[in-house]
Amino acid sequence: MGRGLAEAFHKLxxxxxxxxxxKSLLEQVTAANPGMKxxxxxxxxxxxxxxAAERLIAENPTLNVLINNAGPNEHALVMGFNSYIAENPIPV
Known part of the structure; x- marks a missing residue:
C-alpha cells in the first residue's frame, strides 16, 4: 500500500x-519513479x-506533509516495536 500511495502522489x-x-528496495522504487527520493x-x-528527520529537514526545508504508512503488526511486535513513533512525533 505504501509504494502505491507514493507512486500515485508522485504521478500527480x-x-x-x-x-x-x-536500501535495495528503495533503489528499485526510485529507479522506477524518476525524481522520487x-x-x-x-x-x-x-x-x-x-x-532521518534531521536529514529530511536539512535537505527539504519546504517539506510540509508526512504520511506515516508504517505501523505495528505481528512482525513489529516480535522485533520489539514499542510505540515510540506514535508517542513521539517528529516536528517538521
Missing part, C-alpha cells in the same frame, strides 16, 4: 520521499528516526 506531480529499512529509516530505532 508531487515531490515524494519514500523511507524504509531496505528515498531515505533509509528503521522505525524501531530512535537513532535512525532522529538521523
Amino acid at each position: 506531480g508531487n515531490q515524494v520521499i519514500v523511507a524504509g529499512r531496505r 528515498a531515505v533509509e529509516l528503521d522505525i524501531a530505532d530512535p537513532v535512525s528516526i532522529q538521523a
